[in-house]
Amino acid sequence: MPEHSLDVGILVARRKLSGPWADYAWLPHGVLPAVPATAPGTRLGGDDGDGIFYAGAATLRLHASETAHYRDNLASGRPALWVVLQPVAGDAYEVASVTADPYEGEALTQGNGEIVEAVPMPTEIRETIAEFVAAFHVERPFTKRRRDRADPEALARGMPDAAGPPLPKRRREDGA
Numbered sequence: 001m002p003e004h005s006l007d008v009g010i011l012v013a014r015r016k017l018s019g020p021w022a023d024y025a026w027l028p029h030g031v032l033p034a035v036p037a038t039a040p041g042t043r044l045g046g047d048d049g050d051g052i053f054y055a056g057a058a059t060l061r062l063h064a065s066e067t068a069h070y071r072d073n074l075a076s077g078r079p080a081l082w083v084v085l086q087p088v089a090g091d092a093y094e095v096a097s098v099t100a101d102p103y104e105g106e107a108l109t110q111g112n113g114e115i116v117e118a119v120p121m122p123t124e125i126r127e128t129i130a131e132f133v134a135a136f137h138v139e140r141p142f143t144k145r146r147r148d149r150a151d152p153e154a155l156a157r158g159m160p161d162a163a164g165p166p167l168p169k170r171r172r173e174d175g176a
Contacts, residue, residue, distance in 0.1 A: 002064040002135075002136050003061060003062065003063055003064070004061075004062040004128075004132050005059050005060065005061050005062070006033075006059070006060040006062075006125065006128060007034070007035045007057055007058075007059055007060075008031050008032060008033060008034070008035065008057070008058055008059075008060050008081075008098060008125070009031070009032035009034065009035045009036050009038075009054060009056075009057055009058075010028065010030075010031060010032075010054075010055040010056060010057070010058050010083055010095045010098065011028075011029040011030040011031070011032065011044070011052055011053070011054060011055065012026050012027065012028055012029055012052070012053050012055040012085065012093070013026070013027050013028075013029040013050070013051070013052055013053075014026055014046070014050060014051050014052075014053060015027070015049075015050050016049030016050055022091060023091065024091060026085060026091075026093045026115065027115065027117055028055075028083035028085060028115065028116075028117040028119050029052055029119065030119050030120065030122075031081050031083065031098065031119055031121070031122060031125065032122070033122045033124035033125050035057040036054065038054045039054075040054060040055060040056035040057075040094075041053060041054070041055075042054045055085070055093075055094070055095050056094065056095045057095075058083075058095045058097060058098040059098075060081070060098050060099070060100060060125070061099075062100065062129065062132050064136040066101050066104075067132070067133045067136055067137035067138075068137065068140075069101040069102060069103050069104070070100055070101065070129050070132070070133050071133050071137060072102060073100055073101070073102045073121075073129075074126065074129060074130055074133070076102070078120070079100075079120075079121040079126050079129075080102070080105075080118035080119060080120060080121055081098055081099065081100055081118070081119055081120075081121050081125070082098065082099050082100075082101075082102070082104070082105030082108060082116060082117070082118050082119075083095070083097075083098050083116070083117055083118075083119055084096040084097045084098070084099075084108050084111070084114050084115070084116050085114065085115040085116075086111075086113070086114050086115075087113050087114075093115065096114060100121070100125075100129055105118060
């Protein structure tokens with residue numbers, strides 16, 4: 001199956017919290033269409049509490065078997081990339097993955113302690129994904145499956161053979 005990989009840069013936002021349990025919240029903020037020559041953890045803007053940071057590089061992998069999902073994402077009106085941050089030491093996070101598949105992005109939200117957010121897809125990446133879909137998408141017709149007929153013996157109680165012991169009789173509630 002054909003694959004295509006893109007190396008992208010991930011931006012995260014740090015927000016100052018006022019609660020007693022955590023000082024900051026980290027959220028994916030954006031994706032750069034290329035990896036910059038900047039060290040991960042570099043502050044790109046903001047004040048003392050809040051700020052935008054370069055989190056590091058990630059590889060966006062495109063698979064030919066998922067082109068229908070990418071096409072759904074592009075046709076949504078707001079194409080997005082799903083960025084996953086995983087906790088490391090303390091309250092720090094690192095980039096775990098990035099995907100353009102909306103269904104995979106939704107499934108990733110069920111993780112353990114990971115932060116998953118959809119961020120806007122840059123135009124350059126949108127064009128690359130559209131070219132990939134145009135080159136490798138194969139329309140698969142929907143085929144309704146036929147159900148097998150129910151086997152009434154499949155739910156029968158008793159021994160595997162027909163000559164098993166009889167089942168006990170149930171008593172009626174009125175005692176008869």
